[in-house]
Amino acid sequence: MKMLEVQDLNVWFGSGRDRVDAVKHATFDVAQGESFGLVGESGSGKSTILRAITGLAPDWSGTIKVEGQAIGHKRPKTFFKTVQMVFQDPYASLHPRHSVDQVLGETLQLHGFRDIDARVVRLLDDVGLGQKFRFRYPHQLSGGQRQRVAIARALAPEPDLLLLDEPTSALDVSVQAEILNLLADLRTEHRLTYVMVSHDLSVVGHMCDRLAVMKDGEIVEVLGVDALRHKNAEHPYSRHLLEASV
Ligand SMILES: Nc1ncnc2c1ncn2[C@@H]1O[C@H](COP(=O)(O)OP(=O)(O)O)[C@@H](O)[C@H]1O
Numbered sequence: 001m002k003m004l005e006v007q008d009l010n011v012w013f014g015s016g017r018d019r020v021d022a023v024k025h026a027t028f029d030v031a032q033g034e035s036f037g038l039v040g041e042s043g044s045g046k047s048t049i050l051r052a053i054t055g056l057a058p059d060w061s062g063t064i065k066v067e068g069q070a071i072g073h074k075r076p077k078t079f080f081k082t083v084q085m086v087f088q089d090p091y092a093s094l095h096p097r098h099s100v101d102q103v104l105g106e107t108l109q110l111h112g113f114r115d116i117d118a119r120v121v122r123l124l125d126d127v128g129l130g131q132k133f134r135f136r137y138p139h140q141l142s143g144g145q146r147q148r149v150a151i152a153r154a155l156a157p158e159p160d161l162l163l164l165d166e167p168t169s170a171l172d173v174s175v176q177a178e179i180l181n182l183l184a185d186l187r188t189e190h191r192l193t194y195v196m197v198s199h200d201l202s203v204v205g206h207m208c209d210r211l212a213v214m215k216d217g218e219i220v221e222v223l224g225v226d227a228l229r230h231k232n233a234e235h236p237y238s239r240h241l242l243e244a245s246v
């Protein structure tokens, strides 16, 4: 089954002369359980694709289907029981005056869970933090620990599809691999499907089964991981990206 189908997606900001066409005619699909990468240089429209899927980019046309169902411009609350997003910057994505317990507890409550205590404890275990972090505040956490909390918050509604927007690029190099390993483990344990944005081909090559190469708002090519390993691309721009990577 297809977890995600994106057909002829266009996303724009502003209007008239100020209009920016951030994504143009993007088409791709992601199978259930697959890990799919979006790569391309800064400004190529990668984040905008994720934001359109999750309802954070209001102006779009085309078709977005999740688990076979076309989604409209308004996302019902139940949508977020299926689709969750992890943002690039764990410093900006956590409220400074909310403890870890509040962040996770409130998310669980919002999604109608009752056994909040047990679930908070389990989520902290799932992301490798453990209970001693439960009553801490963001300023008492490192970047990697914050990103683990953001990942726990995304897992709280028990989603099927995680949209990951450069989840390690704001972190120290030394903790990037830890978070990538955690994400790889969580995908198996929770049977998740990933769409992961990265400007780093080695990250995508390590984490993803297939990837779309973006340039100036368009998907120029979709490659399998074998093609990536053998630097086997058709489009000159993807070849250029592959050759530039180590
Ligand atoms: N909120 C916004 N308002 C206006 N333009 C935006 C907005 N968000 C993104 N853009 C523009 O859309 C294009 C794609 O941006 P983005 O999706 O963030 O690229 P990427 O994630 O690949 O770096 C860029 O030209 C960017 O300036």
Ligand SMILES: [Mg+2]
Pocket (backbone or CB within 6 Å): 046, 047, 048
């Ligand atoms: Mg981006």
